[in-house]
Each structure stands twice: as structure tokens, then as C-alpha cells.
Amino acid sequence: xxxxxxxxxxxxxxxxxxxxGVSIISFMLLHITPGxxxxxxxxxxxxxxxxxxxxxxxxxxAPLPVQYARYLTRIIQGDLGRSIWTRSPVxxxxxxxxxxxxxLTLASMLIAIPIGFHLGVFSxxxxxxxxxxxxxxxxxxxxxxxxxxxxxxxxxxxAMYLGWLPVxxxxxxxxxxxxxxxxxxxxxxxxxxSASSVSCxxxxxxxxxxxxxxxxxxxxxxxRSSMLEVLWEDYIRTARAKGLSEQVVxxxxxxxxxxxxxxxxxxxxxxxxxxxxxxxxxxxxxxxxGRLMFESITKRDYPVVQGNLLVYAAIFLLSSLVVxxxxxxxxPRIRHYKR
Amino acid sequence: xxxxxxxxxxxxxxxxxxxAVDGVNLAxxxxxxxxxxxxxxxxxxxxxxxxxxxxPYPGRIVEGKILLEGEDLLTKTQAQMxxxxxxxxxxxxxxxxxxxxxxxxxxxxxxEAISTHQQLATSESWKRAVEMxxxxxxxxxxxxxxxxxxxxxxGMRQRTMIAMALSCRPKLLIADEPTTALDVTVQAQILELMxxxxxxxxxxxxxxxxxxxxxxxxxxxxxxxxxGKIVESADVKTIFRKHKHPYTKGLLxxxxxxxSYKENLESILGSVPDMINPPSGCRFHPRCPHAKETCSLxxxxxxxxxxxxxxxxxFVRD
Amino acid sequence: xAVVTATAVLSPLTPxxxxxxxLEDQLALMTIKHILGADFHGRDVFSRLVHGARVTMVVATVxxxxxxxxxxxxxxIAGYVGRKVDxxxxxxxxxxxxxxxxxxxxxxxxxxxxxxxxxxxxxTVVTIxxxxxxxxxxxxxxxxxxxxxxxxxxxxxDASIIFRHxxxxxxxxxxxxxxxxxxxxxxxxxxxxxxxxxxxxPTPEWGADLAEGMRYMREAPWVAAFPxxxxxxxxxxxxxxxxGLADIMNPRLRE
Numbered sequence: 001x002x003x004x005x006x007x008x009x010x011x012x013x014x015x016x017x018x019x020x021g022v023s024i025i026s027f028m029l030l031h032i033t034p035g036x037x038x039x040x041x042x043x044x045x046x047x048x049x050x051x052x053x054x055x056x057x058x059x060x061x062a063p064l065p066v067q068y069a070r071y072l073t074r075i076i077q078g079d080l081g082r083s084i085w086t087r088s089p090v091x092x093x094x095x096x097x098x099x100x101x102x103x104l105t106l107a108s109m110l111i112a113i114p115i116g117f118h119l120g121v122f123s124x125x126x127x128x129x130x131x132x133x134x135x136x137x138x139x140x141x142x143x144x145x146x147x148x149x150x151x152x153x154x155x156x157x158x159a160m161y162l163g164w165l166p167v168x169x170x171x172x173x174x175x176x177x178x179x180x181x182x183x184x185x186x187x188x189x190x191x192x193x194s195a196s197s198v199s200c201x202x203x204x205x206x207x208x209x210x211x212x213x214x215x216x217x218x219x220x221x222x223x224r225s226s227m228l229e230v231l232w233e234d235y236i237r238t239a240r241a242k243g244l245s246e247q248v249v250x251x252x253x254x255x256x257x258x259x260x261x262x263x264x265x266x267x268x269x270x271x272x273x274x275x276x277x278x279x280x281x282x283x284x285x286x287x288x289x290g291r292l293m294f295e296s297i298t299k300r301d302y303p304v305v306q307g308n309l310l311v312y313a314a315i316f317l318l319s320s321l322v323v324x325x326x327x328x329x330x331x332p333r334i335r336h337y338k339r
Numbered sequence: 340x341x342x343x344x345x346x347x348x349x350x351x352x353x354x355x356x357x358x359a360v361d362g363v364n365l366a367x368x369x370x371x372x373x374x375x376x377x378x379x380x381x382x383x384x385x386x387x388x389x390x391x392x393x394x395p396y397p398g399r400i401v402e403g404k405i406l407l408e409g410e411d412l413l414t415k416t417q418a419q420m421x422x423x424x425x426x427x428x429x430x431x432x433x434x435x436x437x438x439x440x441x442x443x444x445x446x447x448x449x450x451e452a453i454s455t456h457q458q459l460a461t462s463e464s465w466k467r468a469v470e471m472x473x474x475x476x477x478x479x480x481x482x483x484x485x486x487x488x489x490x491x492x493x494g495m496r497q498r499t500m501i502a503m504a505l506s507c508r509p510k511l512l513i514a515d516e517p518t519t520a521l522d523v524t525v526q527a528q529i530l531e532l533m534x535x536x537x538x539x540x541x542x543x544x545x546x547x548x549x550x551x552x553x554x555x556x557x558x559x560x561x562x563x564x565x566x567g568k569i570v571e572s573a574d575v576k577t578i579f580r581k582h583k584h585p586y587t588k589g590l591l592x593x594x595x596x597x598x599s600y601k602e603n604l605e606s607i608l609g610s611v612p613d614m615i616n617p618p619s620g621c622r623f624h625p626r627c628p629h630a631k632e633t634c635s636l637x638x639x640x641x642x643x644x645x646x647x648x649x650x651x652x653x654f655v656r657d
Numbered sequence: 658x659a660v661v662t663a664t665a666v667l668s669p670l671t672p673x674x675x676x677x678x679x680l681e682d683q684l685a686l687m688t689i690k691h692i693l694g695a696d697f698h699g700r701d702v703f704s705r706l707v708h709g710a711r712v713t714m715v716v717a718t719v720x721x722x723x724x725x726x727x728x729x730x731x732x733x734i735a736g737y738v739g740r741k742v743d744x745x746x747x748x749x750x751x752x753x754x755x756x757x758x759x760x761x762x763x764x765x766x767x768x769x770x771x772x773x774x775x776x777x778x779x780x781t782v783v784t785i786x787x788x789x790x791x792x793x794x795x796x797x798x799x800x801x802x803x804x805x806x807x808x809x810x811x812x813x814x815d816a817s818i819i820f821r822h823x824x825x826x827x828x829x830x831x832x833x834x835x836x837x838x839x840x841x842x843x844x845x846x847x848x849x850x851x852x853x854x855x856x857x858x859p860t861p862e863w864g865a866d867l868a869e870g871m872r873y874m875r876e877a878p879w880v881a882a883f884p885x886x887x888x889x890x891x892x893x894x895x896x897x898x899x900x901g902l903a904d905i906m907n908p909r910l911r912e
Contacts, residue, residue, distance in 0.1 A: 018751050021748065021751075021752035022756075025752065025753075025756075029764055140893060140896045140897055141893055143840070144892035144893035144896050145892075146867075146885060146892070148848065148851050148885075149884075149886075149888060149889065150885075152867070152871065152885065153882070234437040235438055235440040237393070237438070238432060238440070239440065240424065241391060241393065241424055241429065241432075242451065243421055243424035244451070245418075245421055246417075246421075274757070275757020275758075275759060275760045276757055276758075276759050278763065279851065282852065283871075293764075297763055297852075305764055305767065309764055312756055312760050313755040313756055316755050316756065316757065317755055
């Protein structure tokens with residue numbers, strides 16, 4: 001797999017400039033605020049002593065380039081500063097909540113991808129016009145639904161009216177599992193706490209469903225159009241001429257090629273979901289980094305906002321890399337061509 | 340061995356019914372190579388696909404019998420046909436680049452053909468596949484088998500296709516313009532390969548082409564097709580020297596010949612007819628330099644002139 | 658498909674008629690004497706929806722238009738000039754794209770101060786890279802076309818080439834993208850409003866209204882439900898439109 005390694009390295013080398021740019025944006029955030037950022041953070045009624053102290057702490061008195069240089073060095077060492085509200089290191093605050101968001105994203109993906117795939121394949125292989133239109137309409141709808149609204153509606157119906165599932169939160173307070181990895185479902189399974197597992201799973205259903213809609217719609221749509229194109233290709237004809245059963249032709253030969261563009265979309269969506277989870281997390285009071293972002297913005301806790309942004313970008317870039325690698329794995333042509 | 344009788348394949352498109360194959364009779368003997376010649380749109384490819392029963396929607400075989408070693412393929416179920424394809428009848432196509440799946444290794448694609456029809460372990464199929472690749476003269480076959488289609492040259496891809504098609508020793512190989520997409524030198528190599536393999540395996544070949552040079556190289560007999568019907572068929576020498584049908588004459592006349600002093604290449608006037616509304620009577624009559632009134636009224640039937648030489652023209656005796 | 662698209666697009670366009678419905682600030686408790694109900698402050702949900710539609714449409718149109726113009730220009734220049742300029746521009750786009758859109762929009766709006774204008778700026782910034790990408794892609798294709806080569810051979814200067822040849826050819830895919838991004842813009846505006854970062858009260862805005870309605874979910878779910886429905890319909894309308902456009906643009910080769 002030498003091709004893969006070379007490819008991976010090439011991609012990694014592209015990262016530094018982007019990372020640099022990301023850090024600049026993150027840094028600038030504090031400084032594009034009209035007015036005095038410190039006052040904004042502490043509120044108008046803050047005592048001048050406090051204001052000055054914070055200013056010192058944040059190093060805002062030095063000239064801009066110096067500030068940036070300091071910022072950069074700090075970040076490289078992993079120090080993202082301290083939250084103004086809780087006084088604990090930003091990085092640890094984020095890491096505390098990161099597993100929750102990842103768990104939610106994984107769950108949503110778990111719902112969206114298989115269903116999306118099968119819907120797409122089904123609609124591509126059935127020439128029935130009404131089925132096709134139905135699926136198209138469905139996918140367009142899925143993309144148009146505002147996530148917070150669908151979340152709310154789900155809450156309304158399933159939690160409030162029907163009472164089948166809990167309204168919000170990650171787990172019932174009495175059922176919280178001991179912290180091993182931070183992934184509650186995993187933790188509860190590892191510690192053999194079945195009551196906790198059940199509770200966690202029950203809690204994750206609604207938010208995951210709400211978040212999966214958009215991706216589900218898109219995946220089914222992409223799979224469908226991709227499959228349609230692939231099924232017309234010559235090599236499918238060859239596969240049939242070889243005497244392969246229709247099922248093998250569709251699921252092995254066609255799908256693998258159809259997956260190629262779809263995988264990129266899925267990858268992008270994974271990264272997007274990690275970021276876009278804000279809305280779902282707010283609606284369902286899910287303690288993830290999305291909600292952290294929201295809360296810190298509301299409280300004007302700038303260090304947390306900045307740190308969070310950096311983390312988001314890092315995650316996104318990392319997932320892009322993984323997606324590209326996956327893409328190269330599936331489509332051998334990519335490995336051998338220069339970017 | 341292969342006997343096609345009164346085959347009719349029509350395509351029911353939104354613009355009308357395209358009578359792509361309209362009453363075709365063919366026969367291929369054991370170890371015989373039949374060339375099916377005609378312009379684009381004459382129905383040759385559709386005939387081939389009909390034999391494989393791979394006509395895409397909205398086309399359908401509406402009439403006829405296709406007898407492979409006595410059994411009518413048109414009565415088989417889809418499952419049975421799936422078994423037959425690749426094992427009793429194989430087909431190779433025109434453009435080897437797009438005809439091979441880009442995400443699978445060359446060796447894998449060949450071994451897939453093998454393992455589908457013969458219950459063999461993966462490693463065993465792979466070995467056989469490499470053997471086949473060797474047979475089609477791909478240099479360094481064991482290593483090359485791990486290559487992907489885009490890493491191979493056009494000639495090698497077509498060889499892979501041939502390897503794939505012949506891997507289960509089919510009785511009939513249908514080759515649809517196998518050399519058209521290749522360079523001339525490579526063409527010659529592929530034809531040479533096909534000749535050799537045919538000898539070894541005793542396969543009959545149905546070669547579809549519009550290139551008469553290829554026909555001269557490799558075919559035993561030739562059938563000329565025009566507008567969905569066969570207009571002349573004979574053994575290869577007769578076709579070249581003693582052809583009777585005006586269309587055949589036109590086709591041969593359009594070939595530049597070394598040593599001749601003709602200034603202009605003769606081309607056949609007009610263009611391929613609309614297959615939804617083909618010309619009345621003899622379908623060639625609008626373009627035939629010898630057309631008379633009868634030609635637009637009644638369709639000529641295939642008449643046997645001499646031994647095995649069939650022509651469909653009213654004025655054959657001239 | 659065309660019929661569906663047309664009807665769907667019409668719905669968000671209702672605010673075009675300047676219905677001066679001024680029940681907006683009526684103070685009364687929640688009742689159902691209003692067509693779609695009333696919110697906590699007694700404001701008629703329906704009229705808020707209609708006015709909110711206007712706000713939403715304005716925001717969507719402006720943001721996408723501006724983003725389209727800037728995006729097309731930058732993308733075309735990047736694609737045409739190539740090399741360093743291209744690299745710089747595309748890296749910048751990549752940087753912006755490194756952040757999930759909503760998050761970046763949130764952060765920018767928060768930094769600038771939550772208001773409708775600022776949310777518009779944020780959304781524009783976030784939309785530019787996508788359009789620039791499309792423009793660049795098209796430019797790269799068009800650049801190699803014969804008529805462009807011919808124009809250069811005659812000696813037409815670069816700026817004219819870009820404006821007269823390249824950009825008109827980019828318009829097709831860009832229009833499709835722009836339409837789809839209208840839908841995205843609508844959703845993002847609503848999201849920002851929902852989070853309190855967009856339009857401020859008492860301006861009617863679907864997202865903000867939904868957030869308010871959230872508090873009274875048990876007693877009066879309609880206050881939250883309808884704005885959401887409006888957002889959905891509007892977004893769907895544009896998505897359908899964009900989809901329909903994309904279909905028309907694609908040469909219809911297959912039967």
C-alpha cells in the first residue's frame with residue numbers, strides 16, 4: 001500500500017498553512033468586537049480594577065503582532081486559556097464535553113447512513129416513477145427541515161404527548177455511569193451497568209433522529225443519483241455479460257463505484273454534524289461542545305469561544321483527512337494521480 | 340451450433356418503435372468465425388445483445404428463436420441465462436477502458452468470472468486467472484494481475500477482457516468491435532491472439548465490426564447487415580470477390596486499396612435510414628444506384644445463389 | 658416537477674404584498690381568535706409570520722447576492738490567473754470552510770454584536786467559499802475552451818475575457834448553487850435567530866419567534882410549530898427550485 005502512505009503524507013503537508021489561517025481567525029475574534037472586548041465580557045458595571053486585571057491576564061495591552069505570537073505559542077503547547085466564568089482551563093472544559101457530541105454524531109450517522117443507502121439504491125433500481133418522486137421529495141424535505149424545529153416537534157410528540165421517551169438530557173441523573181471513556185453508552189456497557197445503558201440509549205434516540213434527517217436525505221439522494229449514473233456504465237454491462245447475478249452486479253460492482261462521491265459527502269457531513277450539533281444540543285439540553293459554544297457565546301466567555309473554534313477546525317480538518325484517505329482507498333485511481 | 344431464426348428485437352421508445360433487428364437469420368458452426376458487418380445503426384450490436392438476452396429496457400425481443408446447441412435461449416429463465424452468460428457464451432465489448440470496473444484489480448475481475456461459474460476457492464480462481472492472463476500474452480502476468488485497469492494500456496485491457504471472456508471456455512465468443520478503440524498495431528496483435536485462442540479452445544466467434552479489413556483477417560464467413568436485416572451472407576472469399584448485393588459492393592468500394600489509382604473513394608450516397616419508419620420494400624433502395632420500381636414496393640427475400648451464398652435483392656442475377 | 662416548484666416558491670413570496678397588518682403589538686393573552694394563534698404577548702402569530710417572511714426573504718436574498726458576486730469574482734480570478742493567486746485565494750476559502758458554518762456564523766455574530774445586520778454579514782462570509790469554489794471550477798473548464806483561446810490570440814485583455822466570456826458561462830451552475838444557498842441562508846438565519854444571535858425583539862423573525870415559543874410548548878405548541886413550518890416551507894421551496902434548475906441545466910440525454 002505504498003501509494004496510500006505517499007498520498008497521506010502529501011495531504012498532511014497541506015495542513016500547516018490552513019491551520020495557521022485558522023488560528024488567525026480564532027485570534028481575531030476577540031479583536032473585531034466593536035468596543036472594548038473586556039468590557040463586553042465583564043459587563044458595563046465592572047469595576048475598573050477588574051477590567052484592568054482581565055486585560056493584563058489576556059495580554060491585551062501588548063501590540064497586536066506580539067499578542068498573536070504569544071497566542072500561537074500557547075496554542076501549540078495546548079494551552080487554550082482559561083474560561084472567564086468557571087476559571088478552569090478551556091481545553092479540559094472542551095474535552096469533558098467532546099465525547100457527548102461525538103456519541104451523538106455517531107448515533108445520528110448510524111441511523112442516517114444505512115437507511116439513506118438503502119433508500120438510494122432502492123429508488124435507483126426501481127423504475128417506478130412514483131417511488132422515485134417520493135424519495136426525491138423526501139430527500140429535499142429532509143434538507144429543508146430546520147433541525148431545531150424537528151427536534152422540538154419530536155420532543156413534543158414523543159416526549160410530552162406520548163411520554164415514550166425522555167425530553168432532554170443525556171441520562172437520568174440517578175443512572176449516570178462511572179466515567180471510563182466519557183462515552184456514556186460505552187461506559188455503562190463496560191461497567192456492566194445495564195440500567196444506565198438503557199437510560200442512555202433512551203435519551204439519545206430523539207436527538208439522534210432529529211440530527212440524522214438532513215444527512216439521511218442527502219445520503220439517499222446522492223446514492224440514488226450516483227447509482228443511476230453508474231448503472232449505465234459499460235463495466236456494468238460487462239459484469240452482466242460475465243454471468244453475475246443482478247444482485248451481485250448492483251451491490252458489488254455498482255455500489256462500490258457509486259459510493260465514491262457519496263463517501264465524501266458523508267465525511268463532510270460528519271464534520272458538519274460535529275459542528276452543527278449546536279442546535280440539537282440546545283433543544284435537548286445535550287451536554288456537548290455545541291451547547292458549550294452557545295453558552296459561552298451567551299456569556300461572552302471569549303477564551304472558551306476561541307478555544308472551541310480551534311477545536312472545531314481541528315476536528316474538521318482531521319475528518320477531512322480521514323475522508324480523503326478513505327476515498328483514496330476505495331477509488332484506486334486517486335492514489336496514482338497527483339492532486 | 341448457434342442458429343438464429345427470424346430474430347426480431349424492437350425498442351419501444353417514446354418516439355416510436357425502433358425495429359432494430361427485423362427478421363435476422365444467422366448460423367454459426369462449431370469452431371467457425373462469422374463476421375457480422377454493417378454501418379453503425381444497422382442492428383449488429385443489438386443482434387449480439389439479443390443472443391445474450393441483454394437488451395436494455397425499453398427494448399424487447401419480440402419474435403424468433405435462438406438455438407444454442409439445440410436449446411432455445413429465448414425460453415430460458417433469467418437465472419438460467421445468468422448461468423449461461425460467461426460460461427457458454429461470452430461477450431467482449433468495444434471500449435476496454437470503460438468496460439472494466441475501475442475499482443477492482445484486473446486479476447480479480449478475471450478470477451470473478453471463473454469463480455462465478457466454477458465452484459473454486461479464491462486462491463485457485465486467482466491462479467487460473469493469472470494463467471489466463473498469461474495465455475493472452477500479458478507480460479509478467481502474476482504482477483500485472485494486481486494492477487488496476489487505469490494502469491494498463493489499451494491493448495492489455497482488451498487482452499484482460501478476452502481473458503475474462505474465455506476463462507470458462509465458452510462455446511461462443513461474441514466480440515463487438517473489439518479492435519475499434521485500439522491503435523492499428525495493437526489491433527493486429529489482438530486479432531492474432533484471437534486466432535490462436537480460437538484454435539486452442541475450439542471456440543466459435545461472432546465478430547461484429549464495420550471494418551472489412553478485420554473481417555478479411557479472421558473470419559470464415561461473413562454476413563452483411565443493413566437496417567435490421569441481413570442482405571448478404573457467404574464465406575469470406577466469396578464476399579470479397581463475388582459479392583452481389585449493391586450494399587456490399589458499396590462497402591467494399593469504400594475501402595482504399597493499395598495499388599489502385601482511384602482518385603475518389605466511392606461512398607454510398609445517403610445515410611442510415613430511420614429505423615422507426617424504414618423505407619418501404621427493399622430498405623436499401625433509396626441509396627441503391629441500381630434501384631428500380633419493384634425495389635420500393637416489395638421486400639426482397641434471402642435467396643440462395645450458390646453454395647451457402649445468400650443475397651437479398653430483386654436483381655441478383657444481374 | 659415544474660408545477661410543484663412554482664407553487665412552493667410562491668409561498669415565501671407572500672410578503673411581497675405590503676400587507677400592513679398592524680396587530681403586531683397588541684397586548685393580550687394567548688387566545689385562538691387569531692388565525693394561527695397568538696403568542697405570549699398577544700401578538701398574532703400569522704402576522705408575525707408574514708412580516709417575518711419579509712425579513713427572511715430580504716436577508717436570504719441580500720446575503721446570497723452579495724456572496725455570489727464576491728464569490729464569483731474571486732473564484733473566477735483564482736481560476737483564471739492561477740498559481741499563486743489561485744493558491745492564496747483557495748487557501749483562504751479552505752480556512753473559512755474549516756469551520757462548520759453555523760459555528761463560524763455564531764462566533765462572528767457574537768463577536769460583532771448580535772443583530773440582524775451582523776448575522777447577515779456572518780452568513781455572507783460563510784457562503785462565499787462555496788460559490789467561489791464553483792466559480793473556480795467552471796473557470797478552469799471554460800478557460801481551456803477554444804473561444805477563450807481565440808480571444809486571447811486576438812489580444813483581448815484579461816479583464817474583458819473574464820467578464821465577457823468566463824463569467825457568463827459560470828452563471829449556470831452558480832445560479833443553481835445560489836438558489837440552494839438561499840435555502841441554507843434561510844435555515845441559518847433562523848438558527849441564529851433561534852439562538853438569540855440574529856434579529857432582536859421585537860423584530861419578527863421566524864427563528865427568534867420559535868425560540869420564544871419554546872417556552873410555552875406544553876400549553877401552546879402552535880406558537881413554536883408554525884414559525885418552524887414556515888421556515889421549512891420556504892427552505893423547501895428554494896430547494897425545489899434549485900433542484901428543478903439543476904435538472905433543466907443538465908442535458909437531458911437519458912430517457
